[in-house]
Amino acid sequence: MLLEIEKLERLYEEKFQEFLSRNQISSIQVSFYPYSQIKHTLRIRSGKVIVRIANSFQNAPIEVQKALASILIAKLLKKPVSSDEKKLYLNFVASLKKTIPQSGRRNLKPAKGKFYDLEEIFDRLNEKYFQNTLSKPILGWSTRKTSRKLGRYDFVNKTLIVNSALDDSKVPDYVVEMIVYHEMLHMKHSFRKGKNGKKCFHTAAFREEEKKFEHFEKAENWLLNNFI
Ligand SMILES: [Zn+2]
Known part of the structure; x- marks a missing residue:
């Protein structure tokens, strides 16, 4: 099931509010991006938050999206991340690995x-x-x-x-x-x-x-x- 983008944007808004006052952020834009690797970026440009999440996370459950939001925001603000959230994130990454086509022994x-x-x-x-x-x-x-x-x-x-x-x-x-x-x-x-x-x-x-x-x-x- 795909999470709607608006829902994700609200999620980031809520997460940001835990750290910043409302007027420090003017808008939040979340999109999925065809990064070739598992990679996500979060940037702030004059109050605008731009989040790009790897395509492979389109099917990630809401808890994983929340964990990722915490990780990205914590990284930006140099705050610690809870080990529960780290685990959620890494377990999901590990589960992705299984769905990637296997290469043969010759490789x-x-x-x-x-x-x-x-x-x-x-x-x-x-x-x-x-x-x-x-x-x-x-x-x-x-x-x-x-x-x-x-x-x-x-x-x-x-x-x-x-x-x-x-x-x-x-x-x-x-x-x-x-x-x-x-x-x-x-x-x-x-x-x-x-x-x-x-x-x-x-x-x-x-x-x-x-x-x-x-x-x-x-x-x-x-x-x-x-x-x-
Ligand atoms: Zn394994």
């Missing part, structure tokens, strides 16, 4: 990247978090950097793929590790069928174990700041 670059070696990371994490119980999948970097997916585990081909945009000196090691760790949890937990017959990958047990990653919050925050 894979070797595990040893320019900056990070996925085999090394896998072995380290396997020992630290899984008592070496996971058998090594095929590991590799995606060939395209533009994909919105940070990582993916392909159950059919037993292949763990990480977005090659993360093979970069600007990306902290704990971020790459968290993506690999997340995909390793998919290997461990597999999935269960939900009531609606849909596969459920991120079960409560999965989410609980995900938080055991040593730098979970730090990595999540880094992703949050570099996703928007």
